[in-house]
Amino acid sequence: MAWQKRIKNGTVVTAKDTFLADIYVSDGKIAAVTTEELAGEIDEDVDATGKFVFPGFIDTHIHSRDPGPTYKEDFTHSTQAAAAGGITTVFEMPNTNPPVNNAANFDRQHAHLEAQASVDFALWGICLGHLNEMDIAPLDDKGVAAFKFFWGYAVHEETYQLMYNYKPGMEKVIPPFHDGEVYKMMQNVAGTGRVFAVHAENNDLIQTLTGEVEARGGTTYDDLIAGRPQLAEVLTVQAGIDMARATGVRLHILHVSAGESLKRIRAAQNEGLPITVETCPHYLFLAAEDYDTIGAKMKVYPPVKTAADREEIWQHVANGTISHICSDHAPHTEEEKDGSLWEIPAGMCGVETLAPLVLNAASEGKISLNDVARLLAENPARLFGVDDRKGTLVPGTDADLTIVDMLKEAPIQRENLHSKSKVTAYDGFDVKGWPVMTIVRGNTVMQDGDLRETGRGQLVTPGNKGATVYGL
Ligand code: DOR
Ligand code: ZN
Numbered sequence: 041m042a043w044q045k046r047i048k049n050g051t052v053v054t055a056k057d058t059f060l061a062d063i064y065v066s067d068g069k070i071a072a073v074t075t076e077e078l079a080g081e082i083d084e085d086v087d088a089t090g091k092f093v094f095p096g097f098i099d100t101h102i103h104s105r106d107p108g109p110t111y112k113e114d115f116t117h118s119t120q121a122a123a124a125g126g127i128t129t130v131f132e133m134p135n136t137n138p139p140v141n142n143a144a145n146f147d148r149q150h151a152h153l154e155a156q157a158s159v160d161f162a163l164w165g166i167c168l169g170h171l172n173e174m175d176i177a178p179l180d181d182k183g184v185a186a187f188k189f190f191w192g193y194a195v196h197e198e199t200y201q202l203m204y205n206y207k208p209g210m211e212k213v214i215p216p217f218h219d220g221e222v223y224k225m226m227q228n229v230a231g232t233g234r235v236f237a238v239h240a241e242n243n244d245l246i247q248t249l250t251g252e253v254e255a256r257g258g259t260t261y262d263d264l265i266a267g268r269p270q271l272a273e274v275l276t277v278q279a280g281i282d283m284a285r286a287t288g289v290r291l292h293i294l295h296v297s298a299g300e301s302l303k304r305i306r307a308a309q310n311e312g313l314p315i316t317v318e319t320c321p322h323y324l325f326l327a328a329e330d331y332d333t334i335g336a337k338m339k340v341y342p343p344v345k346t347a348a349d350r351e352e353i354w355q356h357v358a359n360g361t362i363s364h365i366c367s368d369h370a371p372h373t374e375e376e377k378d379g380s381l382w383e384i385p386a387g388m389c390g391v392e393t394l395a396p397l398v399l400n401a402a403s404e405g406k407i408s409l410n411d412v413a414r415l416l417a418e419n420p421a422r423l424f425g426v427d428d429r430k431g432t433l434v435p436g437t438d439a440d441l442t443i444v445d446m447l448k449e450a451p452i453q454r455e456n457l458h459s460k461s462k463v464t465a466y467d468g469f470d471v472k473g474w475p476v477m478t479i480v481r482g483n484t485v486m487q488d489g490d491l492r493e494t495g496r497g498q499l500v501t502p503g504n505k506g507a508t509v510y511g512l
Contacts, residue, residue, distance in 0.1 A: 041080035050088025055414035068481035096128025096440025125392035126475025134166035157497025183501025186235035261331035299352025371461035399473030425506030
């Protein structure tokens with residue numbers, strides 16, 4: 041027997057256990073996790089003494105904008121950024137141009153992204169109401185990880201780009217869908233058994249409240265939240281829960297930002313409904329008052345809310361309401377983000393800073409290393425049904441590993457980021473706990489911050505329907 045790799049003397053971390061062991065890799069798969077010395081030649085021996093070896097981290101929410109506005113980002117850059125940041129699999133959002141709205145575009149996107157990928161990737165499918173209702177089952181057959189619905193967003197009719205500042209009456213726009221049509225989308229997706237994941241902000245309320253703010257000339261961060269408050273999220277979350285109860289769909293709330301939303305979601309979970317929720321670093325590490333120092337870079341939708349919301353979100357990370365943490369990597373150029381808070385687009389880079397930020401929270405004792413394995417690897421893999429290959433260290437699964445040095449201290453620095461755009465809210469943020477090696481199917485794609493063996497990422501389609509993941 042010849043081994044492709046051995047990761048030696050590391051501390052292995054799973055969602056449940058922490059123990060010293062060596063990991064043997066063969067043909068891109070985990071062959072053994074053992075304290076015994078196995079016979080056979082070893083092509084590459086990796087000394088992980090003093091390091092922690094995690095199942096490869098997964099980022100289920102990235103917008104590489106490819107094909108589409110690739111002047112902001114593309115898949116080559118976003119997956120190199122992923123590799124640099126310890127992420128072994130990304131899930132690419134479907135609002136590209138063309139979008140992943142039918143089976144033919146799924147195939148096109150598969151080929152287009154695989155040619156550029158440095159880490160493995162799954163594809164989201166988009167729900168566009170009556171515009172693609174016949175394409176939902178075929179997209180499921182092709183292997184989308186889940187379906188995304190931008191609830192409360194208008195999208196451009198030709199480019200499918202999100203309208204960050206939509207006003208009724210704008211031309212060439214697919215306006216936000218009405219509740220009846222949302223209900224039909226849920227019925228349709230329920231038939232596939234896949235997750236129906238929603239951006240949750242109520243556009244009617246946002247129109248009214250932003251109208252009020254604009255009328256009084258409000259331009260501050262508090263004004264931004266006044267136009268898109270907690271209630272905008274809560275209304276959609278609650279409507280989603282009630283429609284999910286009626287349709288049986290597995291509802292997933294994307295990037296939750298408000299504590300009150302989590303109360304509703306937790307209550308729905310306690311009822312036994314198949315409802316899950318994720319959050320992102322900006323809702324865990326930032327709050328409204330940070331705007332004074334960070335500025336418009338931190339504008340995201342839904343907006344980052346109060347410190348009280350942030351603390352409530354942490355509680356629901358700790359108690360298992362929140363299934364996983366992902367980045368909502370949504371780059372815009374420096375120039376685009378350098379305008380008035382009101383007019384600039386929402387979103388920033390995130391795929392490369394996700395794991396360092398979450399590891400830093402573990403260093404600070406907010407969560408355990410086992411929680412990190414649960415929130416960045418095991419749960420996302422189970423939720424979307426790729427856990428037969430991803431997210432664990434079970435022998436026979438892909439040898440996707442993230443090796444972490446919990447003693448390494450360094451600030452996040454924008455100039456070190458690998459994305460096309462370097463817009464981040466975390467420039468200068470001190471982090472203790474950094475990924476130092478990223479391994480995808482046995483290939484080392486990052487070592488000590490340097491990229492290696494790039495360009496070999498592959499599509500991963502679900503092996504099962506996935507599990508509703510909540511609770512501890
Ligand atoms: O801030 C955001 N940016 N929120 C979204 O929902 C979309 C994203 C983007 O694609 O720019
Ligand atoms: Zn997003």
